[in-house]
Amino acid sequence: SGDPIQIEHKFQKPFTTRLTAKLLFAMNSLPEPKDKTFAFYRRLVLVPLTVEGKRNPTLKPKEEWIVIEGGIPAIIDQETFDAVQEKLSRNRSNYSSYRCHGRENKRGCENKEIRRDYIDSFVLDELYKRLFSEISLQRLTEMLNDYNQRVASETNSELDKAKAELAENQRKVSSIIKMVTEAGISIDTVKADLMTLEQQKQYLEGYIRELEAENRANSISEEQVREIIRKSGEFIRTHNVAECRNFIDSYIERVIVYDDRVDIIFKVNVFDKATGTVSHMKSEGTKEAVESSYYAKKRSEAGRKTGGKSEVQPAVSF
Numbered sequence: 304s305g306d307p308i309q310i311e312h313k314f315q316k317p318f319t320t321r322l323t324a325k326l327l328f329a330m331n332s333l334p335e336p337k338d339k340t341f342a343f344y345r346r347l348v349l350v351p352l353t354v355e356g357k358r359n360p361t362l363k364p365k366e367e368w369i370v371i372e373g374g375i376p377a378i379i380d381q382e383t384f385d386a387v388q389e390k391l392s393r394n395r396s397n398y399s400s401y402r403c404h405g406r407e408n409k410r411g412c413e414n415k416e417i418r419r420d421y422i423d424s425f426v427l428d429e430l431y432k433r434l435f436s437e438i439s440l441q442r443l444t445e446m447l448n449d450y451n452q453r454v455a456s457e458t459n460s461e462l463d464k465a466k467a468e469l470a471e472n473q474r475k476v477s478s479i480i481k482m483v484t485e486a487g488i489s490i491d492t493v494k495a496d497l498m499t500l501e502q503q504k505q506y507l508e509g510y511i512r513e514l515e516a517e518n519r520a521n522s523i524s525e526e527q528v529r530e531i532i533r534k535s536g537e538f539i540r541t542h543n544v545a546e547c548r549n550f551i552d553s554y555i556e557r558v559i560v561y562d563d564r565v566d567i568i569f570k571v572n573v574f575d576k577a578t579g580t581v582s583h584m585k586s587e588g589t590k591e592a593v594e595s596s597y598y599a600k601k602r603s604e605a606g607r608k609t610g611g612k613s614e615v616q617p618a619v620s621f
Contacts (some may be wrong), residue, residue: 406549416563417590422558422565424597430554437536450566462514464491469507476500556583564589587613 311317328334336343377384400416479493479500538547556568569584588596 320611414560414592416594417560417565418597421590421593421597422560424600425565425588425593426551426555426558426567428596428600429588430569433569433584433586434554434571458514458518460510462518465507465511465514469504472500472504476504478534518602565593 307319307321309317311318400418476497479496482488483490483493554570556570559566564587567586571584572581
């Protein structure tokens with residue numbers, strides 16, 4: 304309030320002074336205090352912050368930094384710090400792995416972790432084998448032919464119906480015109496019927512054009528599909544996992560790691576003739592097979608680079 308008050312330090316002479324304090328609050332909405340007096344509200348100063356937009360955490364260029372050497376006392380000397388950093392860089396792992404959340408949170412899960420490299424390699428191999436191999440090409444080609452035949456049959460059936468209705472429409476128009484000319488009936492008496500038939504004719508002609516265009520759009524050749532699939536398969540075989548990441552996300556629903564095996568669920572539905580149901584395509588492999596396949600591929604790659612004289616030694620497995 305600004306009134307003078309008396310302050311006394313222990314065992315010292317008291318003195319009188321005026322104390323002032325300012326409180327700063329940052330809030331999204333105005334407070335609703337119980338004190339409604341003018342004395343309270345006259346002490347408030349509202350500072351509206353109207354700047355909108357997202358914060359930009361980007362650091363300034365290093366040449367614009369203001370660095371004060373020794374501004375914060377170091378806990379250890381620079382030589383010890385450098386030695387520790389060097390040792391950490393030597394001991395730092397160069398791979399990541401998948402592990403169960405239950406194990407991480409100590410919930411009793413004993414499922415061993417598995418290197419991410421193993422999983423990524425297995426996923427690419429299965430993706431190529433199940434979707435882009437020669438056998439898959441044949442299956443997809445058969446499915447394409449079945450689909451094209453089914454769509455063409457449905458479209459042609461609709462097209463025949465539309466053409467039959469258009470022919471009937473033209474027959475009715477001809478009949479009305481003949482009746483007017485031969486019987487001497489006034490054109491005004493059949494004007495409404497002719498307008499209705501004309502509207503129906505325009506609709507049918509437009510519908511027929513749409514169906515014919517749909518037939519042309521669906522006429523994708525088997526060779527075109529084979530060429531697309533070949534290019535996709537070649538991309539998988541010649542690029543690393545990082546470059547194929549978006550490609551993988553387009554075809555893989557999820558990967559499940561069990562204690563003894565790895566399952567891959569594809570975003571591709573297949574028909575099971577035995578059960579008569581449709582479900583996601585699925586691949587699975589034991590953990591031992593997944594790991595062995597990874598190192599076999601590494602040895603093959605190293606052999607190609609060095610003319611077959613190099614051999615990759617497997618790292619410690621889990």
